Amino acid sequence: MSTLGTARERVEDAALLMGRGRYIDDMPTAPGTGHAAILRSPHPHARLLEIDAAAALALPGVHAVVTGADARAWSTPFLVGVRQPMEHWCIATDRVRYAGEPVAVVVAEDRYRAEDALALIDVRYEPQPAIVDPEAALGPDAPALHEAMGGNLVSERDFRYGEPEAAFAQAPHTVTTTVRYPRNTCTPIECLGLIAAYDPGEGVYDVLSPFQGPMTLHPVMARALKVPGPRLRLRSVPESGGSFGVKQALFPLIVAMALAARKAERPVKWIEDRLEHLLAATSATNRVTRIEAAVEGDGRIAALRLDQLEDCGAYLRAPEPATLYRNHGNLTGPYRIAHLAVTNRVVLTNKTPTGLNRGFGGPQLYYALERLMQRIAVTLDLDPLDVIRRNLVAGDAMPYRAAAGAVLDAGDFPATLDYGASEGALDALRAKRDAARAEGRLYGIGLAAAVESSISNMGYITTVLSAEERRKAGPKDGAVSHATVAVDPLGAVTVTADSMPQGQGHRTVLAQVVGDALGLAPEQVTVALEHDSQRDPWSIAAGNYSSRFAGAVTGAAHLAAVRVREHLARIASQRLNCPAEDVRFEDGRIFGAANPENDLDFRRVASLPHWSPGSLPDGVPPALRETARWTPPELTPPTDDDRVNSSAAYGFIFDFCGVEVDRLTGAVTIDRYVTTHDAGRRLNPALVDGQIRGAFAHAVGAAFYEELAYADDGSFLSGTLADYLVPTTCEVLDPLILHRDVPSPVTPLGAKGVGEGNCMTTPVCLANAVADALEAAIPDLPLTPARIAAVIHGPEGAPPTEAPPGR
Amino acid sequence: MKRLGAGSRHRIGLTLNGREAGGWAEPRMLLSDFLRHALGATGTHVGCEHGVCGACTVRLDGAPVRACLTLAVQADGRRVDTVEGLAPEGELNDLQKAFRRHHALQCGFCTPGILMSLDAWLDGRPAPDEGEIRELLSGHLCRCTGYGGIVAAALEAARAARAGDVGEDD
Incomplete structure (x- = not known):
């Protein structure tokens, strides 16, 4: 009996529940391993004049102090995705550009001593004016972060698809909105961490960490360390305490700590603390989007115009500006909009550099697009459900080539929308709203729809370049994943893959996938996913990002298992006297379809290629081990007219919710939330729902609580978990999750990615509900009680200038 | 001193x-x-x-x-x-089993602290309701699960403990 598609319990869980997980801080270290602490800039922008580490080095137990001078001696600045004279070193050299930028690393016999030593390092800074607002950073008088660049604009591109000008000229209505998506981050409960070593004999850096990829960063790191790729050995730990993209931010620290290990002449362990994490690890981009639609009277959108200003912080850190381009092909979301004009600008400010964060560009895009859909409904006095529905790509139009190049692979969006609205009882919610409003309460309903892109095209980021620049650089496309299925001398099966899991349960799913192909129970399949860049197969696309596991990695594992099965079928066919294509695999037995009673033990057949290669049929390899590579041919490079199929598979989501706003305090309570997904074929439904619930919780935080906040002078304001508010059990209700699956024709098993979608739909769905409740324009996210109260009651008066009596 | x-x-x-x-x-x-x-x-x-x-x-x-x-x-x-x-012989206790059954963990990093809070708290409360469990768990942050599975697992473990108590008392 196949378990594929069933909600299996996870193989990972027993060890984790017993406290026997092996995370980075649990890993064994070599004798004498040093412990690192990082001295970070207190200034958002300053010249770095002098560092005096003598007192720190004199402290007993301190092994080394590493500074920008060492970075200059042994490394180079990181490669940048656009051609700009910008130097980003792993440790600041002559200038700091964000509060928290590493200035020095101390290596000592333990972490306590390393932190003691930090206090003894004397750094002379010359503070410079800082700029935090992306629009202000474009001004002629704004301080330039990188003097050689002359300004803070690092990239600007215009795109035009169809005839947007004509469509805007002809349309009876134009609806516009401008939104500012804030900075936030998914804050895994385990912070960053690593153990770095250097072998001076062969010049090899060896780093153990929960780094998740993307492996596009491996050449970036190796080049910064001035070594060929194989001399930067990256190994992953068995467990990672969550990532949501965030552990991509390990890469500059991997380089810094590799240098620290070299200088200290011993392995170096560094475990980030939470204060460092919030201050300086990474962030989602904040984005200013002006979005405009040319609209017919019935709400149909003829054309869309997007002006996106992306703030990537102090450095354009690889793979940025990917956040801005990840959804480029599907900028029109789930809608049939033929004409599209886009202006993309990327700006630098004195804030932490940005990077991968669950949703990666989707929250920013859909916040603008779905706020616009709501504005269209309000402006034209239409039902918001009708506005969404009338614009959806029709089921019979699939596969559908969107204006900017996405090939929406499968789905029936209108049918899924209708299913969600009826099963989720949208009509009842409307009646509830009417009743609440009749009582004078502030109750609102929000809607949102999206396509959830998964399995990123390696070429999408090159859309930031001109066609001519792309031609010079050479083609980039595809998304190669690897998996290996091996059979041991007693017929037991092992799976490895380049998926670099961060807690999602990949081992469970791969055991189900391979067990399904070989007629084995998942318990009979061992999955080992600790990855070693020197020894394990991987491609530039490898890693745990862009929701690529369900579609891509399981696909490669399935193909590898099928290849093993084909070899075993040929062996068995000799013994069963039947054609190989009639051989069946079930419950650990192998038999011919016509004669199930005459069966063979799987292990006996599977072990033969080890023991007796001489007796194998022609073409069956000895000692079975099959590595399959899979890449979707649909992922082609951007065309000369800048159309790109930026992802391989596109799920569909339709959300609606009801919220109530407390008229006195401005606090919002979520009353009901319904999220309907087409995630393709669900390989393990419990894990799919787990991803949806987890993304939903992140999105509740993004909507109401979370912001990496900066003062105008660039100082950081949300440095603890008491300032950066993460929602708890009392804020996150359990959403109603509905499914209507349409398998993807692109991925081998029909699965689409599902881990990020609610980070795209839920913030804007909640915001639309708040806007509906207030029947007014709403402030930017997060929708805190203070901001909403200001809408209800008007802004607060100035604070009293005189002290209250009695003080 | x-x-x-x-x-x-x-x-x-x-x-x-x-x-x-x-x-x-x-x-x-x-x-x-x-x-x-x-x-x-x-x-x-x-x-x-x-x-x-x-x-x-x-x-x-x-x-x-x-x-x-x-x-x-x-x-x-x-x-x-x-x-x-909690599982000295390598055999998961009822609370741990309920966590596994309800997919109350993903990365597992926050899980030990949550188990210890619940283990202590359920000791003294034979019949907690969901609201009480949510209140107790609000002292813990989980970024993976969205909490639904954790609440369900805690409720189930409390029910199991109740059933066990009844069995022993009778």
Whole structure:
């Protein structure tokens, strides 16, 4: 009996529940391993004049102090995705550009001593004016972060698809909105961490960490360390305490700590603390989007115009500006909009550099697009459900080539929308709203729809370049994943893959996938996913990002298992006297379809290629081990007219919710939330729902609580978990999750990615509900009680200038 | 009162999950670091070191405490229970099984602290409702699960404990 598609319990869980997980801080270290602490800039922008580490080095137990001078001696600045004279070193050299930028690393016999030593390092800074607002950073008088660049604009591109000008000229209505998506981050409960070593004999850096990829960063790191790729050995730990993209931010620290290990002449362990994490690890981009639609009277959108200003912080850190381009092909979301004009600008400010964060560009895009859909409904006095529905790509139009190049692979969006609205009882919610409003309460309903892109095209980021620049650089496309299925001398099966899991349960799913192909129970399949860049197969696309596991990695594992099965079928066919294509695999037995009673033990057949290669049929390899590579041919490079199929598979989501706003305090309570997904074929439904619930919780935080906040002078304001508010059990209700699956024709098993979608739909769905409740324009996210109260009651008066009596 | 020199290390002896254990610690050493790095009890995780996330929750003489807000020297001579003690024979207890059944964990990093809080709390409450469980769990941050599975698992474990009690009493 196949378990594929069933909600299996996870193989990972027993060890984790017993406290026997092996995370980075649990890993064994070599004798004498040093412990690192990082001295970070207190200034958002300053010249770095002098560092005096003598007192720190004199402290007993301190092994080394590493500074920008060492970075200059042994490394180079990181490669940048656009051609700009910008130097980003792993440790600041002559200038700091964000509060928290590493200035020095101390290596000592333990972490306590390393932190003691930090206090003894004397750094002379010359503070410079800082700029935090992306629009202000474009001004002629704004301080330039990188003097050689002359300004803070690092990239600007215009795109035009169809005839947007004509469509805007002809349309009876134009609806516009401008939104500012804030900075936030998914804050895994385990912070960053690593153990770095250097072998001076062969010049090899060896780093153990929960780094998740993307492996596009491996050449970036190796080049910064001035070594060929194989001399930067990256190994992953068995467990990672969550990532949501965030552990991509390990890469500059991997380089810094590799240098620290070299200088200290011993392995170096560094475990980030939470204060460092919030201050300086990474962030989602904040984005200013002006979005405009040319609209017919019935709400149909003829054309869309997007002006996106992306703030990537102090450095354009690889793979940025990917956040801005990840959804480029599907900028029109789930809608049939033929004409599209886009202006993309990327700006630098004195804030932490940005990077991968669950949703990666989707929250920013859909916040603008779905706020616009709501504005269209309000402006034209239409039902918001009708506005969404009338614009959806029709089921019979699939596969559908969107204006900017996405090939929406499968789905029936209108049918899924209708299913969600009826099963989720949208009509009842409307009646509830009417009743609440009749009582004078502030109750609102929000809607949102999206396509959830998964399995990123390696070429999408090159859309930031001109066609001519792309031609010079050479083609980039595809998304190669690897998996290996091996059979041991007693017929037991092992799976490895380049998926670099961060807690999602990949081992469970791969055991189900391979067990399904070989007629084995998942318990009979061992999955080992600790990855070693020197020894394990991987491609530039490898890693745990862009929701690529369900579609891509399981696909490669399935193909590898099928290849093993084909070899075993040929062996068995000799013994069963039947054609190989009639051989069946079930419950650990192998038999011919016509004669199930005459069966063979799987292990006996599977072990033969080890023991007796001489007796194998022609073409069956000895000692079975099959590595399959899979890449979707649909992922082609951007065309000369800048159309790109930026992802391989596109799920569909339709959300609606009801919220109530407390008229006195401005606090919002979520009353009901319904999220309907087409995630393709669900390989393990419990894990799919787990991803949806987890993304939903992140999105509740993004909507109401979370912001990496900066003062105008660039100082950081949300440095603890008491300032950066993460929602708890009392804020996150359990959403109603509905499914209507349409398998993807692109991925081998029909699965689409599902881990990020609610980070795209839920913030804007909640915001639309708040806007509906207030029947007014709403402030930017997060929708805190203070901001909403200001809408209800008007802004607060100035604070009293005189002290209250009695003080 | 015993005086401890700031720069010197002191012998700390305690009962960890029912067994005698000991190691050396400076007065400033956190209990979380002592458990993990001096005693090798790495099941207790460190998520924030400022008492908000709850990942490091252990029981000190039976009461749940944040190990990151407790000094190792404060545990001298006392009983400390950690997640490793919940399944001493390698057999998951009812609460742990309920967590597995309800997919109440993904990365597992926050899980030990949540288990320790629930283990202590369910001891004294035969019939908690969902609201009470949510209130108790609001002292813990989980970024993977969205909490639904954790609440369901806690409710199920409470029901199982109730059924077990009835069986024993009768």
